[in-house]
Amino acid sequence: MGPRQRREREREQLRQEILDAARELFVKEGYENVSMRRIAEKIEYSPTTIYLYFQDKADLLFQICEETFAKLTDEMEAITRECKDPVEALKRGCRAYVDFGLRYPNHYRVTFINHPGRLEGQPYLREGSQGMRAYNHLRQGVEECVKEGRFRETDVEAITQAVWASGHGIASLLITKPDFPWVNRDKLIDLMIDIYTSGLSV
Amino acid sequence: MGPRQRREREREQLRQEILDAARELFVKEGYENVSMRRIAEKIEYSPTTIYLYFQDKADLLFQICEETFAKLTDEMEAITRECKDPVEALKRGCRAYVDFGLRYPNHYRVTFINHPGRLEGQPYLREGSQGMRAYNHLRQGVEECVKEGRFRETDVEAITQAVWASGHGIASLLITKPDFPWVNRDKLIDLMIDIYTSGLSV
DNA sequence: TTTTATACTTAACAGTGTTAAGTGAAATAA
DNA sequence: TTATTTCACTTAACACTGTTAAGTATAAAA
Numbered sequence: 001m002g003p004r005q006r007r008e009r010e011r012e013q014l015r016q017e018i019l020d021a022a023r024e025l026f027v028k029e030g031y032e033n034v035s036m037r038r039i040a041e042k043i044e045y046s047p048t049t050i051y052l053y054f055q056d057k058a059d060l061l062f063q064i065c066e067e068t069f070a071k072l073t074d075e076m077e078a079i080t081r082e083c084k085d086p087v088e089a090l091k092r093g094c095r096a097y098v099d100f101g102l103r104y105p106n107h108y109r110v111t112f113i114n115h116p117g118r119l120e121g122q123p124y125l126r127e128g129s130q131g132m133r134a135y136n137h138l139r140q141g142v143e144e145c146v147k148e149g150r151f152r153e154t155d156v157e158a159i160t161q162a163v164w165a166s167g168h169g170i171a172s173l174l175i176t177k178p179d180f181p182w183v184n185r186d187k188l189i190d191l192m193i194d195i196y197t198s199g200l201s202v
Numbered sequence: 203m204g205p206r207q208r209r210e211r212e213r214e215q216l217r218q219e220i221l222d223a224a225r226e227l228f229v230k231e232g233y234e235n236v237s238m239r240r241i242a243e244k245i246e247y248s249p250t251t252i253y254l255y256f257q258d259k260a261d262l263l264f265q266i267c268e269e270t271f272a273k274l275t276d277e278m279e280a281i282t283r284e285c286k287d288p289v290e291a292l293k294r295g296c297r298a299y300v301d302f303g304l305r306y307p308n309h310y311r312v313t314f315i316n317h318p319g320r321l322e323g324q325p326y327l328r329e330g331s332q333g334m335r336a337y338n339h340l341r342q343g344v345e346e347c348v349k350e351g352r353f354r355e356t357d358v359e360a361i362t363q364a365v366w367a368s369g370h371g372i373a374s375l376l377i378t379k380p381d382f383p384w385v386n387r388d389k390l391i392d393l394m395i396d397i398y399t400s401g402l403s404v
Numbered sequence: 405t406t407t408t409a410t411a412c413t414t415a416a417c418a419g420t421g422t423t424a425a426g427t428g429a430a431a432t433a434a
Numbered sequence: 435t436t437a438t439t440t441c442a443c444t445t446a447a448c449a450c451t452g453t454t455a456a457g458t459a460t461a462a463a464a
Binding site: 112113114153155157158159161162164165166167168169170172173176182183187188191192194195196197198199200 | 314315316355357359360361363364366367368369370371372374375378384385389390393394396397398399400401402
């Protein structure tokens, strides 16, 4: 355990410091409104130092999103474990998804609504990413419902994508259009979930 | 009809020229990737000239979106006129909405997905805007279905918002995540519409 | 003690939206 | 017809942005 290990530890420490600073700013003010120079100022390093730890601004964001979406998937997996009825589990899972989006709007924004630059979702939902893990979990939930004959449709992949679209639709609209004259939030989300679960039921 | 009128006509002409240039660039390359200087270059004026005709870049975009969304609403109104069955009309209207989004992805993007700057949708769905006109038309369609007792739910406003969210969900995801392994597009959209119309039916 | 590698910074590039100040021509008033 | 004012437009600049090439100390290794 010479100085080699110590330096590596210090490197990891600074990496986390950058990540923490960036997360706080991104969540508070939104990705587009935070500059690399602001992040650098917060950690009291020069802006270029960040580039020694992350490829670019988008990469910084991606790492943060991965962290956050790992948490979302954990939440959804916990629900599945403690809920025996597959339809009920799916309902509660969707509710958790939407709530998560509303709880971390800027995280949701950057991961699912408008990714920055030319990367257009390529990295955010690539094979093995946390976002993909969440999607796969959703599909498992749908599969359960189909297997037990609770749904009239049998195309698991298509249903999963439709269900995701519903959840995403309500979450993203509530986030991006806060001034729109929405009906009661909770009622709207529950109605939404109710509509498509009964639409899918036998 | 002195020179006063001629100048006013010329002003309106240049205004349209700017609008046309901006629309072409925005649609082709996306709002974020088009600079005011590029637009100015295209019309062969200095960048500052644009500011004599439009408040800022976002305003330029807003005017374009209004134009485009007027067309969408026209399309949807035509469908309602020629389609007697209210549920069928709603279905076809939603289909038109999603298709429209996929046909003009950059228009849809800037109007419904990520509006630029701090204006966050305030202007895009304000009272009397074309976007609002489209929403109101959708609500009328839903109201028709409820009135004729075709839907089990009766909260017109809530259903409208849920239906909108569904359509928006599928449109926005298909637009922003083109690399995702989607099932067949048309099948997915039709399934989506089928799920929530049967979920709403008595 | 010299050399090499590491960590970080300075200065700059090429771009952004936007504005204050200035110019030249056309329309109006004298 | 000449002087004045109005209008359309441009130049130059401001205050930013993400990003990189080059340079500088400091710590580790030879």
